[in-house]
Amino acid sequence: MPQSSSVRIVVLFYRSINHRPSIINQMTDWESRYLDGDTPWDKGAPAPPLIEMLERLAGSLDWNDVLVPGCGFGHDVRAIASKGVRVLGIDLAETAVDGARNYPLAGHESYRLADLFDRSWWTPAGFGGWWEHTCFCAIDPSLRLHYAEAAGALVRPGGWLCGVFFLTPHDPGDEDAGPPFRSSVAEIDDLLAPWFDRVDGWVPAVAYPGREGREWTAIYRRRI
Numbered sequence: 001m002p003q004s005s006s007v008r009i010v011v012l013f014y015r016s017i018n019h020r021p022s023i024i025n026q027m028t029d030w031e032s033r034y035l036d037g038d039t040p041w042d043k044g045a046p047a048p049p050l051i052e053m054l055e056r057l058a059g060s061l062d063w064n065d066v067l068v069p070g071c072g073f074g075h076d077v078r079a080i081a082s083k084g085v086r087v088l089g090i091d092l093a094e095t096a097v098d099g100a101r102n103y104p105l106a107g108h109e110s111y112r113l114a115d116l117f118d119r120s121w122w123t124p125a126g127f128g129g130w131w132e133h134t135c136f137c138a139i140d141p142s143l144r145l146h147y148a149e150a151a152g153a154l155v156r157p158g159g160w161l162c163g164v165f166f167l168t169p170h171d172p173g174d175e176d177a178g179p180p181f182r183s184s185v186a187e188i189d190d191l192l193a194p195w196f197d198r199v200d201g202w203v204p205a206v207a208y209p210g211r212e213g214r215e216w217t218a219i220y221r222r223r224i
């Protein structure tokens with residue numbers, strides 16, 4: 001049925017305020033990277049600092065349900081799930097999510113094709129935990145506040161944001177290239193400060209080859 005111009009304007013206005021396009025997709029075409037097999041970040045195994053953290057905390061972390069943003073092929077998701085934790089991995093690249101789903105189940109893990117910044121899938125129940133690994137450094141620095149807002153909204157009060165942050169991915173002289181984009185402990189602390197208190201942080205003793213001394217593991221608690 002033809003729409004009158006006033007009806008069309010109302011429809012367009014409604015769509016514009018409800019549609020949140022993927023701002024990330026306009027910057028890095030992650031799906032193409034996966035389709036081309038151009039995924040140097042994928043090491044085929046969980047992040048060594050995650051294994052270190054899981055051993056160091058050995059069950060003292062009360063995070064029954066964990067979100068892993070930008071999970072890629074889900075190696076970290078499965079490492080956490082193998083500890084008996086329910087884990088949801090999200091990624092905006094369909095090929096990554098399909099690839100993650102092709103691995104045998106390690107526990108109670110699942111995957112979802114979703115943009116971290118698209119609030120339509122944000123569950124009001126939230127999560128008890130959040131595991132960060134090469135999602136923060138992958139997004140454009142101008143969007144880091146959105147990352148922090150998502151974490152503040154999705155981690156329940158009393159819950160945990162844990163992660164390994166790839167602080168200095170580049171050699172001297174090449175610092176502004178990316179992704180991955182560099183960051184600092186002070187910047188991450190400041191971004192998360194409206195919602196989280198940092199309770200621990202250390203340079204991991206183990207790393208993928210080439211990342212030694214360039215990463216930082218941190219544990220933040222969502223304020224009640």
Ligand SMILES: C[S@@+](CC[C@H](N)C(=O)[O-])C[C@H]1O[C@@H](n2cnc3c(N)ncnc32)[C@H](O)[C@@H]1O
Nearest residue numbers: 024030041070071072091092093115116134138
């Ligand atoms: C550098 S890769 C790291 C993947 C995985 N963490 C790993 O280490 O193998 C960054 C990932 O974040 C995903 N990503 C980027 N922006 C995203 C967003 N806004 N929402 C969900 N996933 C996103 C990309 O598709 C990609 O899989």
